Amino acid sequence: MFAVRAATVRFGHTLALDDVTVEVPGGSVVAVVGGDGAGKSTLLRALAGEVPLDSGTIEAPPKQRLGYLPASSGSWAALTVTQNIDFVAGIYGLAGEELCARRAELLDRASLTAAAGRLAAQLSGGMRRKLGFIMAVVHRPALLILDEPSTGIDPVSRIDLWRLVSEAAASGAAVLMSTTYLDEAERAAHLVVLDGGKVLVQGPYDEVRAGFAGVVTQTGEPVRPEWAWRRGRVQHEYWPGAGPPPGATAVAPDLEDIVIALSLARRNAVLS
Amino acid sequence: MIVKEFRELVRDRRTLGLLIMMPLLLLVIFGYAANFYVSSIETAVVGPEASHAAAALPPLFNVTVTQPSGTKADAETLLQGNKADVAFVTGQTPVLALVNGSNLFAAQSAVAALNKEGGKVDTQVLYNPGLKTSWVMVPAIIGLILTFIGTIITSIGMVREREAGTLEQLAVMPIKPSRVILGKIAPYFLVASIDMIIVTVLGIVLFGVPFNGNPFAFALGAAIFLFVTLGLGVFISTISQTAGQAIQTAFFFLLPQILLSGMIFPLEAMAAGVRWIGYLLPLTYFTMISQGIMLRGAPISSLWLPFGVLTVMAVVVFTGATLRFRRDLAPGRPASPARKEPAAGETVSTA
Numbered sequence: 001m002f003a004v005r006a007a008t009v010r011f012g013h014t015l016a017l018d019d020v021t022v023e024v025p026g027g028s029v030v031a032v033v034g035g036d037g038a039g040k041s042t043l044l045r046a047l048a049g050e051v052p053l054d055s056g057t058i059e060a061p062p063k064q065r066l067g068y069l070p071a072s073s074g075s076w077a078a079l080t081v082t083q084n085i086d087f088v089a090g091i092y093g094l095a096g097e098e099l100c101a102r103r104a105e106l107l108d109r110a111s112l113t114a115a116a117g118r119l120a121a122q123l124s125g126g127m128r129r130k131l132g133f134i135m136a137v138v139h140r141p142a143l144l145i146l147d148e149p150s151t152g153i154d155p156v157s158r159i160d161l162w163r164l165v166s167e168a169a170a171s172g173a174a175v176l177m178s179t180t181y182l183d184e185a186e187r188a189a190h191l192v193v194l195d196g197g198k199v200l201v202q203g204p205y206d207e208v209r210a211g212f213a214g215v216v217t218q219t220g221e222p223v224r225p226e227w228a229w230r231r232g233r234v235q236h237e238y239w240p241g242a243g244p245p246p247g248a249t250a251v252a253p254d255l256e257d258i259v260i261a262l263s264l265a266r267r268n269a270v271l272s
Numbered sequence: 273m274i275v276k277e278f279r280e281l282v283r284d285r286r287t288l289g290l291l292i293m294m295p296l297l298l299l300v301i302f303g304y305a306a307n308f309y310v311s312s313i314e315t316a317v318v319g320p321e322a323s324h325a326a327a328a329l330p331p332l333f334n335v336t337v338t339q340p341s342g343t344k345a346d347a348e349t350l351l352q353g354n355k356a357d358v359a360f361v362t363g364q365t366p367v368l369a370l371v372n373g374s375n376l377f378a379a380q381s382a383v384a385a386l387n388k389e390g391g392k393v394d395t396q397v398l399y400n401p402g403l404k405t406s407w408v409m410v411p412a413i414i415g416l417i418l419t420f421i422g423t424i425i426t427s428i429g430m431v432r433e434r435e436a437g438t439l440e441q442l443a444v445m446p447i448k449p450s451r452v453i454l455g456k457i458a459p460y461f462l463v464a465s466i467d468m469i470i471v472t473v474l475g476i477v478l479f480g481v482p483f484n485g486n487p488f489a490f491a492l493g494a495a496i497f498l499f500v501t502l503g504l505g506v507f508i509s510t511i512s513q514t515a516g517q518a519i520q521t522a523f524f525f526l527l528p529q530i531l532l533s534g535m536i537f538p539l540e541a542m543a544a545g546v547r548w549i550g551y552l553l554p555l556t557y558f559t560m561i562s563q564g565i566m567l568r569g570a571p572i573s574s575l576w577l578p579f580g581v582l583t584v585m586a587v588v589v590f591t592g593a594t595l596r597f598r599r600d601l602a603p604g605r606p607a608s609p610a611r612k613e614p615a616a617g618e619t620v621s622t623a
Binding site: 068 | 436437443444447
């Protein structure tokens with residue numbers, strides 16, 4: 001079990017993480033979701049040791065057993081796919097036949113075998129993210145930290161990436177990943193919803209849904225615009241305390257509704 | 273559009289600084305430093321009539337050494353050690369004037385003045401008999417190339433890691449910051465060294481520039497100087513987020529070195545208010561070393577000052593820059609008591 005406990009991080013006057021506790025058990029995927037500036041990357045970088053805490057504790061493995069995919073490409077553009085993998089593997093002490101076998105296995109799983117000799121700069125966005133993923137797992141880390149691994153890539157590559165993430169967890173790694181795709185987050189064993197550096201809710205998806213308080217209604221014209229958001233052609237509106245007005249159409253909230261509703265509740269509470 | 277452009281410009285402090293500082297810098301440099309005429313020539317007078325001859329010299333010759341017991345060999349030693357631009361050897365007729373050709377502009381002024389004396393003085397130009405500009409420029413150009421590679425190319429290479437986000441990845445890997453820095457600068461050190469050899473050989477072959485001194489002493493001076501420039505490159509990379517910023521900042525370091533190191537305009541001809549800037553620049557000292565060794569065959573013992581200054585600069589700049597870079601690679605590492613590894617029983621096994 002790896003964890004961030006009661007972590008607070010400030011950047012100047014900005015509170016990036018506010019008393020955040022997240023546990024990442026081995027063999028499971030923990031997904032961190034939230035809007036821009038919610039604190040997702042800061043949480044991941046804190047666990048990776050890249051951001052010092054103002055208070056709180058970090059329980060993480062030594063660097064030798066940590067794998068990290070940053071939000072950027074995570075690979076060296078002027079090196080080939082093979083050279084990128086070999087460079088990182090060399091730092092972790094992998095060499096010879098062990099490296100060849102591991103590289104071949106990962107390239108095959110990521111469908112990158114045909115691109116092994118291509119420069120990273122010549123890869124598509126999705127292929128480059130998969131290369132970054134391979135570089136993060138080549139040494140079989142105990143803790144794998146992935147910062148928005150699937151952002152900006154096509155749906156097929158997203159499926160490939162998710163399969164790779166699931167395989168890493170199935171083989172025992174503790175995986176902490178941030179994502180902006182809520183359908184991805186729903187598949188994780190544990191969800192963490194962040195907003196403004198605070199944990200709004202966390203737990204398995206079903207528990208998060210079951211524990212959601214209040215009612216979400218569907219409407220054409222919201223009664224309180226500050227509590228409403230657009231979903232397709234209609235608007236959804238959140239009623240956290242008292243129930244909706246008579247005649248309003250309640251809907252079963254999905255994860256997107258829950259994340260937005262809880263974020264609005266926090267922001268409106270801050271404003272009031 | 274104009275308002276938008278002004279807003280962007282105001283927030284781009286480096287470009288703004290370049291736009292405001294550069295004209296001021298150029299004005300100061302070309303106003304006070306751009307002077308090829310040397311009005312005071314450091315002079316030594318040796319031989320039995322040294323005192324009498326020193327008193328009789330025109331004001332252009334600023335006598336700093338008078339040795340009545342000195343010989344021609346002593347005069348040559350003074351010139352080789354760059355203790356004087358001209359050395360008069362008295363006790364013979366006509367008086368022998370030895371001119372240090374490695375200080376080109378002082379030598380040109382001295383020769384012009386001595387030619388007016390007619391047959392009273394026998395003038396011999398040492399180390400650069402033809403007073404060729406290329407002979408003094410090539411040793412200085414070697415320094416400029418080392419500065420270019422060390423400062424601009426290195427800083428761009430380092431900043432590229434930051435831009436691509438791979439620096440962040442290196443930071444979480446089990447590799448010591450010192451090895452990252454060493455791995456990053458070693459190729460530039462090697463390339464700069466090869467460039468230096470090529471330029472030196474081409475200078476000798478194409479321009480006939482002599483190499484009279486000890487190549488190992490020259491290599492040592494170049495290596496120390498390279499550490500200064502690489503340190504500057506690393507430092508620039510720590511204060512730049514993009515390659516464009518790195519180039520802009522490196523330009524601030526490079527331009528004064530070209531104009532105020534004595535490479536183009538002689539230091540002794542500059543106004544005192546500007547000359548001191550030249551004495552703060554590493555290229556000034558490397559030029560002293562390269563010209564001294566290549567043209568005058570000067571031993572390290574007579575070049576202790578530039579060697580000493582460059583060594584201090586190398587230690588200070590390189591250490592400071594690498595510590596800053598190290599801080600980028602390992603933020604909060606020294607003060608991370610809140611970070612611990614889970615107990616053995618709690619850790620998951622690796623996949």
